[in-house]
Amino acid sequence: MNGYAKIANLMGHHSELAIFRRFGRLNFQNILYLQAKLTHLEKDLERLVRDDEDEPGREFYSKDWWSLANKTENDCEKQQWEKVLEIRETLEEYNEQLTRVSFLTGLGQPKAYDLEFLHKWLERPKMGNFPLRGPDQHSWSAEYTHDLLAIARRESSDPFSRWLSDSFIPFFHNILGKKFKNSLAEDPESGIGQYSEKHLSAAVNILGTVMASVLPIVSIVVLYFVTSTVVRLGLTIVFTGLFSCALALMTRARRVEIFTASSA
Numbered sequence: 001m002n003g004y005a006k007i008a009n010l011m012g013h014h015s016e017l018a019i020f021r022r023f024g025r026l027n028f029q030n031i032l033y034l035q036a037k038l039t040h041l042e043k044d045l046e047r048l049v050r051d052d053e054d055e056p057g058r059e060f061y062s063k064d065w066w067s068l069a070n071k072t073e074n075d076c077e078k079q080q081w082e083k084v085l086e087i088r089e090t091l092e093e094y095n096e097q098l099t100r101v102s103f104l105t106g107l108g109q110p111k112a113y114d115l116e117f118l119h120k121w122l123e124r125p126k127m128g129n130f131p132l133r134g135p136d137q138h139s140w141s142a143e144y145t146h147d148l149l150a151i152a153r154r155e156s157s158d159p160f161s162r163w164l165s166d167s168f169i170p171f172f173h174n175i176l177g178k179k180f181k182n183s184l185a186e187d188p189e190s191g192i193g194q195y196s197e198k199h200l201s202a203a204v205n206i207l208g209t210v211m212a213s214v215l216p217i218v219s220i221v222v223l224y225f226v227t228s229t230v231v232r233l234g235l236t237i238v239f240t241g242l243f244s245c246a247l248a249l250m251t252r253a254r255r256v257e258i259f260t261a262s263s264a
Contacts, residue, residue, distance in 0.1 A: 006131045010121065015152035017118050019110045021139050022149045027101045034094040041087045048080040110150035115140065154197070169200070211246045215239060 001009055011018040052058040061068040061080055068081050110118075118140055122128040130137065140148065219239035226232050 003131050016114050016154045018151035022147045045083045107149040108153045111154050215243045
């Protein structure tokens with residue numbers, strides 16, 4: 001498997017790597033052209049309406065659709081309705097493009113780690129090995145980072161989970177994990193190991209819950225054995241800070257929720 005098929009195979013198995021150009025400039029430029037065309041058509045229609053209002057037999061076009069739409073063989077009498085039909089066709093294209101671009105704009109940029117992984121995969125001999133030869137091989141280069149979108153962007157997780165999946169797991173795999181983890185079945189020569197994000201998320205949730213439960217108990221036990229009021233106050237501040245940090249790093253709690261939990 002080579003070329004586009006090889007990249008598509010990777011994206012098909014790992015949807016977070018389905019990263020493409022948004023072509024934002026071209027899309028918006030296309031909409032601007034359609035907007036300009038509609039502006040001219042609008043002015044033409046206004047002129048035709050004024051002209052028809054001054055002509056006997058056509059003065060009711062603006063008030064009676066039947067008279068306007070059921071035109072005669074006279075070319076002059078057809079112009080206003082033909083212009084309306086032209087505007088309708090262009091409006092449909094304009095509205096369709098607006099809807100599509102609005103949808104594309106709503107798709108987020110890829111995670112930095114996923115984009116970096118795709119870069120490495122494209123370059124490494126045992127992985128992508130530069131599968132494309134045309135100008136589109138640079139579609140994922142730094143020049144276009146601002147213009148990239150992810151079809152299935154990984155859900156934004158808490159800071160600790162991001163550090164675990166983006167930093168610790170790759171480090172662990174390079175040092176120890178690759179000795180026990182088999183390569184991907186669809187690309188055994190790549191040496192890529194896959195770790196379940198669902199399992200990692202579950203582990204982080206358990207760890208966060210345990211820490212959130214243990215820290216208050218530990219603080220009570222420690223404060224029980226401290227007699228100095230000043231030291232107690234200092235330890236209270238320290239444990240409260242640790243509890244807040246644990247919530248901020250291991251959960252997606254909002255600031256107000258962290259403040260409420262810390263104050264309780």
